[in-house]
Amino acid sequence: MSTTPLLKIGTRGSPLALAQAHAARDALAAAHPELAVDGAMSIEIIKTTGDSVQDRPLSEIGGKGLFTREIDDAQTSGAIDIAVHSMKDVPTVLEDGLVLPCIMPREDVRDAFISVKYKSFAELPEGAVIGSASLRRASQILGRYPHLKVINFRGNLQTRLRKLNEGVADATMLAMAGLNRMGMSEVATQPMAPDEMLPAVAQGAVGITCRADDDRARAWIEALDCRDSHLRVAAERAFLAGLDGSCRTPIAGLAEWTAPGMMRLRGLIVRPDGRNPLDTERSGPVADRAAAEAMGADAAAELVERAGDALPAYRGEVVHGGGL
Numbered sequence: 001m002s003t004t005p006l007l008k009i010g011t012r013g014s015p016l017a018l019a020q021a022h023a024a025r026d027a028l029a030a031a032h033p034e035l036a037v038d039g040a041m042s043i044e045i046i047k048t049t050g051d052s053v054q055d056r057p058l059s060e061i062g063g064k065g066l067f068t069r070e071i072d073d074a075q076t077s078g079a080i081d082i083a084v085h086s087m088k089d090v091p092t093v094l095e096d097g098l099v100l101p102c103i104m105p106r107e108d109v110r111d112a113f114i115s116v117k118y119k120s121f122a123e124l125p126e127g128a129v130i131g132s133a134s135l136r137r138a139s140q141i142l143g144r145y146p147h148l149k150v151i152n153f154r155g156n157l158q159t160r161l162r163k164l165n166e167g168v169a170d171a172t173m174l175a176m177a178g179l180n181r182m183g184m185s186e187v188a189t190q191p192m193a194p195d196e197m198l199p200a201v202a203q204g205a206v207g208i209t210c211r212a213d214d215d216r217a218r219a220w221i222e223a224l225d226c227r228d229s230h231l232r233v234a235a236e237r238a239f240l241a242g243l244d245g246s247c248r249t250p251i252a253g254l255a256e257w258t259a260p261g262m263m264r265l266r267g268l269i270v271r272p273d274g275r276n277p278l279d280t281e282r283s284g285p286v287a288d289r290a291a292a293e294a295m296g297a298d299a300a301a302e303l304v305e306r307a308g309d310a311l312p313a314y315r316g317e318v319v320h321g322g323g324l
């Protein structure tokens with residue numbers, strides 16, 4: 001029973017991250033009989049900078065890979081073999097020596113409006129307080145409802161819901177995907193349509209990385225790859241990469257299949273005050289990863305061009321990733 005596991009799975013320790021790691025482990029066991037054996041896989045919890053710093057806005061901590069760096073290091077050093085990530089927390093450029101062969105079937109991409117007293121944003125009175133650590137969410141809401149106030153709201157899902165119940169804020173927003181995976185869908189007062197709240201790039205997608213030279217782990221996780229989800233995430237991440245040299249930009253993006261082989265990509269960059277958002281859309285055939293990435297890059301190039309000198313104003317205020 002004390003033999004070394006064949007596959008060490010790394011994850012953050014939040015309840016959501018653990019739920020995702022357990023789901024990945026179960027899918028691996030179902031797909032590969034040799035991994036279904038007792039002790040064949042282990043789950044290793046790794047604390048990231050983003051988990052450690054709870055008292056300051058993420059935008060003040062800065063830097064890429066707040067929720068991934070320590071996990072990347074563990075992977076590179078061999079302390080773990082694969083890592084299960086919320087893709088919206090993963091920087092567009094992977095750590096050297098790591099690859100991403102697997103995107104699992106994507107969950108609900110939408111954000112949810114959550115409130116104890118109110119049914120929707122439209123019902124909130126003048127001066128009502130929204131708790132959010134996400135400038136992407138906050139700025140989209142302020143653009144539409146400038147009479148609301150946004151306060152910084154950090155912590156994992158459980159912490160944020162507790163703050164809401166304590167009356168620290170009148171409403172908050174959380175990804176439906178996280179709620180669904182935690183079996184807490186009923187916490188959502190109302191899912192918001194992407195037209196009202198465009199999700200973060202790769203929201204609802206879970207990816208699995210491994211070392212580029214680890215052929216065995218790679219084959220195991222590649223078997224779980226959902227091609228439809230992977231191409232959507234590839235388009236969105238190419239859009240993000242095209243805009244996001246610093247990884248500190250409030251950006252939203254969503255790719256969807258409108259018909260077999262036909263993709264639609266919506267993209268948006270916003271200012272913190274929600275004024276003058278820039279959005280764009282692409283539709284067309286996407287047969288492979290190169291086509292998905294070309295669509296994302298093309299949409300980003302258009303926004304860079306249109307933003308012109310104003311682009312710096314869209315940058316530098318927020319760290320991409322970590323619930324943003």
Ligand SMILES: NCc1[nH]cc(CCC(=O)O)c1CC(=O)O
Pocket residue numbers: 086087088089173174175176177178202203204205206321322323324
């Ligand atoms: N670190 C926060 C984080 N990362 C991924 C999700 C949601 C799940 C997902 O988008 O797959 C969340 C919580 C949230 O934004 O409500």
